[in-house]
Amino acid sequence: MFDTDILIVGSGITGTALARELSRYDARILVLDRGSDIAEGATKANSGIVHAGYDAVPGSLKAHYNVRGAALFSSLCESLSVPYRKCGAFVIGFDAKDLDTLYVLLQRGESNGVKGLRILSRDEALRLEPSLNPDIAGALDVPESAIVSPYELAFALADEAALNGVSFLLGQTVTAVEKTGEGWLARTGKGESVSCKVFVNCAGSSGADLHNLISDFPLHMTHRRGQYYLLDRAPVLPFSRTIFQCPSVMGKGVLVSPTVHGNLLLGPNAEDIPDPLDTATTSEGLSDVLEKARRTWPGASIRTNITNFSGIRAHLSTDDFLVGPVSGAANAFEAIGIESPGLSSAPAVGLELSEMIAASMSLKRKNAVVSLPRRPVPFHEMTDEQRNAAVESNPEYGNIVCRCECVTEAEVRQAIRRPVGAKTIDGVKRRTRAGMGRCQGGFCSPRVAQIISEETGIPLAQITKDGGDSYLLSGTLASFLKGGSVNE
Amino acid sequence: MNNQYVDLLIVGAGPAGLAAAISAREEGIESILILEREQEPGGILRQCIHNGFGLHRFHEELTGPEYAQRDIDRIRELNIPVECGTTVLSVSDQRVITCVSASKGFRRIQAGAVILAMGCRERPRGALCTPGTRCAGIYSAGTAQRFVNLEGFMPGKRVVILGSGDIGLIMARRMTLQGAKVLACVEIMPYSSGLNRNIVQCLEDYGIPLYLQHTVTEIHGRERLDGITIAQVDNKRIPIPGTEIHFDCDTLLLSCGLIPENELSQGAGVEISPLTSGPVVSDNLETSVPGIFSCGNVLHVHDLVDHVSNESFKAGKAAAAFICNPSHAEARFAVCDGTGVRGTVPQRISAAPQEDVQLMFRPSDVFRNAAAVVECGGQEILRKKAMIYTPGEMAVLTLKKEVFSTLSGDTITVRIEGEKNNG
């Protein structure tokens, strides 16, 4: 039984951005999530693009929040030590119709306040990005487009929120919500309950279901799955910018983009599916992605593919975000329908929604706010001198756990000890990159599991990949030798 | 910061690194340092607890740890320093190494010669693009082997193995002996690349069915694997609709290929062959960078550790010669793969090799009643008949050193003459 002032359901990029902003006010805040770790939904499975804001329809919430959010991104990532790079983007066009679309996007972008947009000729575009399909007719140059690590941002936001008193309740799914005299009472499937004054829905692909539990005005959400290829890092990638194709009604389309860590990403396609939690990849979906990616990159090769994944977009029929007080429900707020440009918008959604909530509750700002300490430079990025100093101050920097991404034991332990720390293999993976390299955890997962066990006290046989029943191991040698049988 | 000089620096204390060190010391090199990232020497042999190692070299059938111990004992006898828990971070083309360890911190070491012996890694699921959920319970065979044989834990209870190479076969037996149920071994090719002895002793002995020309088409299970679907494939390795078979299982072991680990080599500017994914070397195992040598699985993936040791003795000897006389002989001959041959090593041969040259390659297919033929400038230098040439067994051809002065061309081609037969 938990009692709090503000309950935020959903710990993705929106929920954590909101929690961090609200933590600057004098109020008890609890963030609840169905996942065993934070940001296990769309936040960990998207393109990682901070869109400049040319795509959203002027006047929409998407446009409003995208542009404001994008403007806040650079300094936010800087203060939270989150990898972010303004690599720029092209939107490519193949014919006269596409070129018209590019002009529409240019105008839209300018009216949304995006800087630096211009149309490039085919030759100019090819000179800047020689791996592009030579059949293009032209491109929209978007110098303000950037790439970021979306889950690392969510972790940093959550850590800073935690340092300022926000609590996190993970592995709990809200199944019922009722109005009470003081506000709301939320019950979870595992029999937990949280009472609060104000209820905030940031529940991603469960956003409509949760909305419908408390509002008399039901919403319908479409779950739009997108699949990806992630290619290995290389000294030189075929593209230095994010390359978009012309957007359609289903979304921004398949892109080819460097990631902030130097991988190459292909995807996502768009497929409406019935189950909001079905993040399987499919052979049709992956073929679809590759075929579409080839339009941008005729030389597309998946020979160096290291993993595939998919994410679910939370799409409302209004084709826009829904941010603000919940219609027909007092003391309830929501930020749902957060599909693209949701990541780009998150800093602004968090800020403005926190202001709305604070105003409605007449919250006072705290006198002092704790800032997240600067994260040490990752070992793999350190200079020789920095490496020398790191190992001298902490010998655990001398033990390399993940050789593919050069992640040290010190960093694995830090990931577990953080305010909202890792307890699973994937939790360590997303906070440190251990297991994200060429061998995909083949070499490092036994050692990572061991370190998690040492740090948390969870026995090795109970360590999971990402919570729930995702156990790594099924027992000791002894238990199998005594109970097992050998096939004849 | 610690700076150091050694005559010979060896990256890796697996069978390759250990053998190279032994032969370099026997050639008189005193100043040798082996750096090993694990806490113990022995490399992959530490987890290969099955037997079958050393038949050629020791005329005994040893288990992996026993084979490794022979070399570890000799290293200790010779007083060659091995520093464990030390990861090499970079190797430069000037033979400067940076490395790190908890005990000795960060170091920069200048070496007179470097031997790269880092071994190889396994192909992960992503390399296969297998669709489905990304649940727990999917391991490369080597990772599962590590959990069982070095950590003492079983990864799962009901197992399917994808890939019938030796590692997959060995793990089929290991999981079964240790009390799990292995439901099937699935192989995309029409033949297994594993030794026939392993098919018998790892699959047939335990009644584990082998599905040739099949692959895994889907993975099921939200949090932990609960099943997989396999299907037959056609000659282009495309799954055939309607041939699906489903298995209820909680573990999928992937044994789908080994890749030499050459990230450090690339950093040193070593030329890498796309055919082997390992360095391009001369007959003395020197890479394209003077004074940097390579041997073992990092050079090309071996089947027999005895061959690894042999190759590594050569590398140690050559590195020793380089230390005494740092000259880089330009290769005269380029070695090319002809029909039926893939990834011949060495890729270059000097004008006058000091020793017989062993050419090693993998047949690209199964050939029966075939001959491996080596030619240069229209002249046949060697013809070696065999009842079978198969991708699962690296072929070795020995060219006598005297033959090289008689050759008129500059290109030596290796090919196989014979009937392709997948039966």
Added chain:
Amino acid sequence: MTVSLAADGSFVSVTGNTCPRGAVYAKQECTEPLRVITAVIPVSGSNLPLSVKTSGPVPKEKIAAIMQVLGDVSVTAPVSAGDVIVPDVLGTGADIIATRSVAATHL
């Protein structure tokens, strides 16, 4: 390699072996198949399991029973490679011996 058996299943001949040892092996396989068994067993006093093998080949049909013996045996660190863990296992004439050394560690 092809082995010819008589109608009663008894061994007749071998053809197609690629080395002479193959003929001996084939004959053995048909009459009384033997195997060297290797396994890992837990060791108290250490996290590292102990790898073991039979000191010689044993009848294939005894594999399951031998694994049961290994399931019941109790080993304590330290162990040296070569140590006999179970002498003359199930009367086969082969010992179960350690193939690596395991030191006692403080758990």
